[in-house]
Amino acid sequence: xxxxxxxxxxxxxxxxxxxxxxxxxxxxxxxxxxxxxxxxxxxxxxxxxxxxxxxxxxxxxxxxxxxxxxxxxxxxxxxxxxxxxxxxxxxxxxxxxxxxxxxxxxxxxxxxxxxxxxxxxxxxxxxxxxxxxxxxxxxxxxxxxxxxxxxxxxxxxxxxxxxxxxxxxxxxxxxxxxxxxxxxxxxxxxxxxxxxxxxxxxxxxxxxxxxxxxxxxxxxxxxxxxxxxxxxxxxxxxxxxxxxxxxxxxxxxxxxxxxxxxxxxxxxxxxxxxxxxxxxxxxxxxxxxxxxxxxxxxxxxxxxxxxxxxxxxxxxxxxxxxxxxxxxxxxxxxxxxxxxxxxxxxxxxxxxxxxxxxxxxxxxxxxxxxxxxxxxxxxxxxxxxxxxxxxxxxxxxxxxxx
Numbered sequence: 001x002x003x004x005x006x007x008x009x010x011x012x013x014x015x016x017x018x019x020x021x022x023x024x025x026x027x028x029x030x031x032x033x034x035x036x037x038x039x040x041x042x043x044x045x046x047x048x049x050x051x052x053x054x055x056x057x058x059x060x061x062x063x064x065x066x067x068x069x070x071x072x073x074x075x076x077x078x079x080x081x082x083x084x085x086x087x088x089x090x091x092x093x094x095x096x097x098x099x100x101x102x103x104x105x106x107x108x109x110x111x112x113x114x115x116x117x118x119x120x121x122x123x124x125x126x127x128x129x130x131x132x133x134x135x136x137x138x139x140x141x142x143x144x145x146x147x148x149x150x151x152x153x154x155x156x157x158x159x160x161x162x163x164x165x166x167x168x169x170x171x172x173x174x175x176x177x178x179x180x181x182x183x184x185x186x187x188x189x190x191x192x193x194x195x196x197x198x199x200x201x202x203x204x205x206x207x208x209x210x211x212x213x214x215x216x217x218x219x220x221x222x223x224x225x226x227x228x229x230x231x232x233x234x235x236x237x238x239x240x241x242x243x244x245x246x247x248x249x250x251x252x253x254x255x256x257x258x259x260x261x262x263x264x265x266x267x268x269x270x271x272x273x274x275x276x277x278x279x280x281x282x283x284x285x286x287x288x289x290x291x292x293x294x295x296x297x298x299x300x301x302x303x304x305x306x307x308x309x310x311x312x313x314x315x316x317x318x319x320x321x322x323x324x325x326x327x328x329x330x331x332x333x334x335x336x337x338x339x340x341x342x343x344x345x346x347x348x349x350x351x352x353x354x355x356x357x358x359x360x361x362x363x364x365x366x367x368x369x370x371x372x373x374x375x376x377x378x379x380x381x382x383x384x385x386x387x388x389x390x391x392x393x394x395x396x397x398x399x400x401x402x
Contacts, residue, residue: 001027001064004085005076007098009037009067012089012122015163015180019049020202021085022062029079031070031101040175041067047176052291073101080105081112085198087120089159095125099135106140106151116194118153122186126215126310129154129192153194158187158214160222162286164294181292187214213269220265220316221276222283224333225258227312229287230299231336235383241294245287249385255284256329261316264325300340304347307337309359321363328371328392334360335375342380371395 004021006013009030021028032038041047046063068075080086080102088098102119109117121128132154140148163180170177190197190205197205226241232254233244244250262276300306307313313334320327338356341347356372364372374391378384 001025002085003027003029003079003083004087005029005031005079005083006086007031007070007088007101008090008094009034009041010089011163011165011178011180012159012161013087014047014062014176015049015178016159016161016184016186017087017089017120017122018047018065019060019062019180020184020186020200021087022065024200024202026085026200028065029083030065030067031076031079032067033070035069036175038067038069041065044176047178048174050177050179051182052179053182053289054291057291070097070101073104076101077105077108080117081108081114083117084115085118085120087122089122092123092125092131095123095128095132096135099132099139102152103136103139106136106143106148110143110147110151116151116153118155118193118195118198120155120157120188122157122159124159129156129189150194153192155192156189156211156215158211158218160185160187160218162226162289162292162294164292165298179292181286181289183286187211209269209271213265213271216265216269216319217262217276217279219312220261220319221258221280223312224261224316224330225254225280225283226287226299227306228254228257228333228336230296231303231333231340232383233296234300234340235336235379238296240290241296241299242288242290242292244296245284250383251284252385253329253332253388255280257316257333258283260320260326260328260330264316264320264323267323267325268319303337303340303344304355307334307341307355313337314356314359318360318363321360321368327368328395331368331372332375332379332388332392335372335379338376339379367395 004026006017006028009032013030018028030041046061046065049060049062051058068079070076090098125131136148161180161183166177166179184202186203188203188205189211190207229241229245229250232250238244258280262280263273265271266273266276317327317330317334320330338352342352378387378391
């Protein structure tokens, strides 16, 4: 049986990577720091995976798996030496620790004459392959870049599956349980693979379009819409994303912002706009998954990061402004993030507008800035659908793009 090693046995590790690999006939070894979870997976050799959707929950057991404490470096290196594929889903802060272990494993694999190893980077980290390449270069100064490239494929992915945190009561009863939505496609950068394309159902690669498109689509359509929904949902007092996207007013402005961003991406990458619009409506349907029970508080957390230049809100608006595409609803999405951030202690109007201007001032004209200011001011009193439509209508000008 083919062997894979996955750094991180959390939501994406078990909820996505483990399922795809095991169902394709791979044996998976997870590397994690959670001692209880590691012991559970190592002793049972499987874990329950619950897919929740309109058809009701579907429970399957994912196997064969095992787990090691990632701090047991010798055992982790041994597992990586025997693997044909690896993956990481640990978050940006843990990537240096992954690089420590991976550098040792690569040194051993090269000494043993092992074939190249491909590493799926299932991380929400911009330009993650370059980040990991830099970390490994620091740890392997004697390995020239060509040798590193020949020994390791650093393969970025675009994680589109929604996997909420498990219910604490369910986790207490079954430490390994994971719950996820039915969506199971994982786009990956096929051009970065060392050797042939990966033969795992659910892993998809399209050489006809730059892989950067998939990262931008995830961030500026999926993450944008999800965050916008949650921000407005908190303003109206909803606890769950599904309750918020079920409100016609919220659904209208969220879809409009997602469409503006999708059309900008279609222009930027030469992608099929019809397919992107279909993707928007599929995402809205998935946001409405009541069985998933995702919370607005979770989706809207860390508002400063989500309002940073290049992230889901400002980045999507900036892209539309640069391309001279419609952006009035994207402006409202940014306003929702601004109001959310103003609720955080230590933030005031001066600090907020310094942040917004840093990301937008060079592409935003006076009229666009006035609209954003008006939207922020209106949202500060709560979300009023009609009031926001009136603001947008007052500033409406036909698109300059024919």
